[in-house]
Amino acid sequence: MxxxxxxxxxxxxxxxxxxxxxxxxxxxxxxxxxxxxxxxxxxxxxxxxNKTMNAAEARQILGVSEKASWQDILQKYDTLFEKNAKQGSFYLQSKVHRAKECLETILGPQTGA
CATH class of the missing domain: 1.20.5 (Single alpha-helices involved in coiled-coils or other helix-helix interfaces)
Known part of the structure; x- marks a missing residue:
């Protein structure tokens, strides 16, 4: 019950x-x-x-000029990415990666992407 x-x-x-x-x-x-x-x-x-990175911001993050070759961009990317990986700044590392992605989409595969 x-x-x-x-x-x-x-x-x-x-x-x-x-x-x-x-x-x-x-x-x-x-x-x-x-x-x-x-x-x-x-x-x-x-x-x-809509807050995507533009090319000017990407170049500023990577420290490359508008006339930089894709090889220069990749070299700068590798240097900054590894430096931030070792020192533990995931935020900066992700910004560097997004900057490379941004320039890669703008420059396209014909430049060696």
Whole structure:
């Protein structure tokens, strides 16, 4: 008898909690839409996706000029990548790698990429 009563209370309580959570979620979505929070979130995601590295920034990170050959870029990349790997700066190492990727997409495979 006690087990049946406990099971009934548990099932009823779970149903009440589930319905209240669903209602709270719907209300939060309605509030977000009303306040424009959802639109701001989408816009911030789009803005962050557009923050790609340009060629000038990539050249500055690698320390190469616009007239540098692909071999010069690769040599500079290797030097900086290894230096940051040894000294433990993952952030700088990733920036160097992204800079090389950026220049690689701009210069294309015809230059030895």
């Amino acid at each position: 006690a087990a049946k009563l406990l099971a009934t209370i548990l099932v009823t309580g779970t149903g009440v909690v589930a319905r209240s959570l669903a209602q709270a979620y719907r209300q939060a979505l309605a509030n977000a839409a009303k306040n424009g929070v959802a639109q701001e979130t989408v816009q911030s995601v789009v803005k962050s996706a």
